Amino acid sequence: MLRARLTLVAVLTAVAAIVVTLIASYRSVSPLVAAQVDRGLSDRADTVLALLDAEAPIPVRPDMTEQLLLPDGSVRVLTPGRNALPVTEIDRVIARSGAGGADTEIVVDGVEHGVLTKPRPGGGAVMVSQNYTEVIRVDNEFLWRTLWITVAAVCAAAVIGWLAIGRVLRPIRRLATATRHVATTQDLSTLLPRAARGEVGELTDSFNTMLAALRLSRAQQQRLVEDASHELRTPLTSVRGSAELLQRAHGRLDPADETRVITTLVQEAKALDALVGELVDLATDQQTVEEPATVDLPELAEARAERFRRRTGREITLAGTESVPVTVRPQALARAIDNLLDNALKFSPPETPVRIHITGARLSVHDHGPGIAPTDQHSIFDRFYRADRTRSTPGSGLGLAIVHDIITAHHGAVFAANRPGGGAEVGFQLPR
Incomplete structure (x- = not known):
């Protein structure tokens, strides 16, 4: 005890x-x-x-x-x-x-x-x-009186210490009781009022902060499940419909119609595979196990741009002023830059270049697409958000949400705006 x-x-x-x-x-x-x-x-x-x-x-x-x-x-x-x-x-x-x-x-x-x-x-x-x-x-009387005084002082110290320590430990006992309650009932709404100053008060505040983070995480997981179930329903319905059509009309469909159905089935399966992969990334956040390292932002951006040049054949340029070293999880930041490039290439006409602009610890990707409506500029980083003008384009609405989560984990900020010459500018600012 x-x-x-x-x-x-x-x-x-x-x-x-x-x-x-x-x-x-x-x-x-x-x-x-x-x-x-x-x-x-x-x-x-x-x-x-x-x-x-x-x-x-x-x-x-x-x-x-x-x-x-x-x-x-x-x-x-x-x-x-x-x-x-x-x-x-x-x-x-x-x-x-x-x-x-x-x-x-x-x-x-x-x-x-x-x-x-x-x-x-x-x-x-x-x-x-x-x-x-x-x-x-x-001399003997002094020793005996000293002995009795010592016994009395020890008893007084024991009583006073027992009472004082009990008072000091009261918030800790309440904290332990609340912890057992949370562990038993899974009720994350439990909160402890701050009852003391110093270390015990800081411990209580840390416990409340931890519960708040757990509540937020549970709410985000619930929302992710709900959004994912909604987004998965459309490609699954399309895949099921196409498969049932092929099953019912086996051998009776015109070859051109059959080819169209199979193409739709393959496209929806690919979209479903991409969506599931992004959902897994959001749910597991495997990049958090990386050890932070100091990287050169232009060097990392150039490596990602070269990868997209080879894969798509598109023109991707890198420009900007001198940058500063940043301490990040390299693979996670590379995924964020990939998603920004993928987003820009998706909405930029094939014959137009995409430009990466770096200023200090700020990176932005410029495209020549239709731009972003003012009402959508604060929402495009939400999970599964699709602006009205982009609903017909391929994608799950999770790419920029992943960018937001990665940059927020690095204590940075994301932004989106329209460029004066046309197109959009989407990027992030990392802390120096």
């Missing part, structure tokens, strides 16, 4: 931060406490030395024991009711020499003590010990 995993990560992060902070704090405070204890022992030793010189009574502290170490090694306890402190060889050296000092730790009756030995002017030394019971108690 994502919420539990994120909460665990947040808790572990909080624990790590708290532990590191506490260790650093303890390590920084512990030397200060030790230094304070050492200063207390040193001050107490100085006080005892001063009182001994003044032959004044020494006030008793419950956590401290004082004794006088004479040069001969004998000990006189200065704190009534206390046992003598253990004396080391270093302490005896300090007492005999009257110089130096020693700071040691001892254990008396299972209790830790700190012992400071200071030389006494005139001979001997003063030994002062402090019971560490209170220091240890304070």
